[in-house]
Amino acid sequence: MGDVEKRLTKAAIKVAGAWGTTIAGLDGAGNGILPLNPGVPKRNVQMLEDESNSAFDVNLDVGNYSPSDFTLDFDYRWDGRENALLGLLMGVDTAPAIQGGTAAILHTVTLKNSAVGLFASYAVEKLTQLHTIPSLKVLKMVISSTGGLIKSAFSVRGSEILDTAATLASVTTPANAHFRAKFNQAVFRMNDYTIAGGGVALASPTHVIKPKSFSLELERKMDGEHTSGSATIIEPIETDKPSVKLTMEFPRMDAVNALYFANWIAGTDKKADIVITGPHAEGSNTYHYVLNIQLPRLIIEDVEYADSKVIPSKVVLRGATADIAQTGLTGVLPIGIFLTNTVAASLIV
Secondary structure, three states: OHHHOHHHOEEEEEEEOOOOOOOOOOOOOOOEOOOOOOOOOOOOEEEEEOOOOOOOOOOEEEEEEOOEEEEEEEEOEOOOOHHHHHHHHHEEEEEEEEOOOOOOEEEEEEEOOOOOOOEEEEEEEEOOEEEEEEEEEEEEEEEEEEOOEEEEEEEEEEOOOEEEOOOOOOOOOOOOOOOEOEHHHEEEEEEEOOOOOOOOOOOOOOOEEOOOEEEEEEEOOEOOOOOOOOOOOOOOOEOOOOEEEEEEEEOOOOOOOOHHHHHHHHOOOEEEEEEEEEEEOOOOOOOEEEEEEEEEEEEEEEEEOOOOOOOOEEEEEEEOOOOOOOOOOOOOOOOEEEEEEOOOOOOOO
16 A cells, blocks of 8 residues: 555656547656646536425536646756646747757747647546546746745646546656756846847846845636536636746845835836756756746836845836847747756657
8 A cells, every 4th residue: 555655656747639638648758747746636526506495405416527726836857847837838849959969958938929729638646546637728837946946836727637547657757857956056137128229138247136035927817618518628718918927035135126126116127037057968068957037028016125134125027028139138028938958859749
């Protein structure tokens, strides 16, 4: 009965092609995913009460399956399959590019106008139970720092949860998934956004800022509708524009972050990048694991200097489309992600 121990729980994910149908090959090498809470999905079924007069219930009908909403939490791994969730949320992973003939692969991940057609199948094995979600959509990503590590969390909406007789015996995790990103590997840079000529490029150390913690959120707001002929939801689509929010907390108010309040009052927008650099990619002494997040236009939403024995600083910024590409950054959309790892396949397969 050792299989009931959480440490032996196995989970898998694979990008799917037909909503409501579990993708073939989910039980396969390389599909293993390592969330901190793999068994969190829960089946939700509508119970239809009988409201007619009777002393006691004589009938209850099973109605529709409510959307299975849950969040998978991760220690972010450069080669981890959580990057498939990142790809499905963003929408585009331009043809992965081999770097200098090495094992390092550059993924250029951009924000697609629509996430229609982008979903995956997920399964988690618990003893003799295999809970399978035939289709799930990624609604939200949060990248943050906790306990010295870079954390990621992906909120998803699943069609339903089934209990099948199959196993995940053939599932393995990607070869280098043991490499995790650390907060002390992260460099934050920020300066003023400008329409005129794209502005001054972000430079180190001139524009380096040093938050003690951060949270970057990207969210697509989606529906969860039922139609006739099916007890499960149809593929969710977006009900509003995607939103990007960056929150940074600083241990002490200083000359740099004290200016954010004046920038807020003056309506001075910002641009930023967050570059997290890991060890050398497998087989390469030149190319590192890198997660490069670019935010070409940030609008200050809130600034706070709390009343404390040592005055801290907090700034909240919202991502927006840039009027013009900013010098040193790629593209004008609210967020762009450039991931260097050792996974040759697209994040969206």
